[in-house]
Amino acid sequence: MNYYSHNIGDYAQATTHLSLVEDAIYSRLLRRYYAEEEPIADNMTQICRWVGARTEEEKEATAQILTEYFQLHEGYWRNKRADAEIAAYHVKAETAKANGKRGGRPRKEAPFSEASYGGTAGNAGSSENPPETGSQANQEPGNKNQELKETSPSPPTRASGFDASTIDLPDWLDRDEWCSWIADRRARRKPVTQEAARRQLQQLAAYLAEGHQPGAVIANSIAGGYQGLYPPRVQARPGPSASRAQRLADWTDDLRDVLASDRHPREKFMGTIDATH
Structure with missing residues (x-):
């Protein structure tokens, strides 16, 4: 992978307690993980070389990061x-x-050019046959329009069978x-x-x-x-001392579920409004 999503908020919350060295080690391990698209083999010598751990303190920090953010399974550290x-x-x-x-999206038909009517804009009057007069000339556009209707492709039908x-x-x-x-x-x-x-x-x-x-x-x-x-979702029922903000949050969650399932919302007590102030 040449790109992976990095959620700044999630990462900050999970790593705020790390030292600068530990944060750098964790970041380098993640980049290696995504670049190789596979878990990290349990070889501390190789791992320390990947993250640039040279001193004993840095090697101990590497082992600590592996233990905290990865799980060792069948000889590989997984995240x-x-x-x-x-x-x-x-x-x-x-x-x-x-x-x-499957060929990707279907290609669009090429639009009719002016050549379809006997020439381009520059040589509109230079067709091989001379212009016709009388009833034949009046009938010609109708014939061309008829050809367009007969040869125009029918609209594609929706693919089925998936x-x-x-x-x-x-x-x-x-x-x-x-x-x-x-x-x-x-x-x-x-x-x-x-x-x-x-x-x-x-x-x-x-x-x-x-x-x-x-x-x-x-x-x-x-x-x-x-x-x-x-x-x-595990929903905690508000107790007698629950705050109005908590009841509002619970009601919002209930409403989201109701709307998602196309049901009608039910009435819910939201507290008493004091209008004297």
Whole structure:
């Protein structure tokens, strides 16, 4: 990958406690991870050389960063957020590749030029046949217009037959769970188009990076009757001492779910307004 998304807010929140050396080590490890598109082999000598760790303090900082932000699995250091971003990148690349094999977008027909009427603007009067007069001359434009109508291409029909349940899926997405989502959309007469499938795979990859399992996201969306993919949300019920701002935030979340599922919002007590001040 020559490019990856860098969320400044998320990164700052996760690294604000790091020293300058530790921050530099973590940044270099991430760049290496994305450039190679694969996890980092558990070889401390090679890793220290990659990040430029020379002193004992820098080597200890490297080991600390690996332990804090990566997980050692079968001899490789993995980063969940980076794995999800790389997976989303490959989904987008495979979709573009598939479109290219089908020839991309259909070409537009070339517009009729003035040559179709017997010459260009510069030699409009230099056609091989002399201009006709009388009834034949009056009838000629009508014949040309008739030819245009007969030879004009018919509008392209919408492509059909796309089956979102048979597309290639990333390793982190179970096919049975994906097929259950496709079947639910079909039952609601809202089948998943090719473009929608591509974007929904990107959504699932982003949710995975945030800690939401794709199966849980799909199950929550089916249970809620949503047309889009939404991760499950743990809603805390406000207690007797909850502030008005908290009740407003909870009501906003409820309204979002209602609108997403095309239902009508219900009444909710928002507190008493004091108009004496």
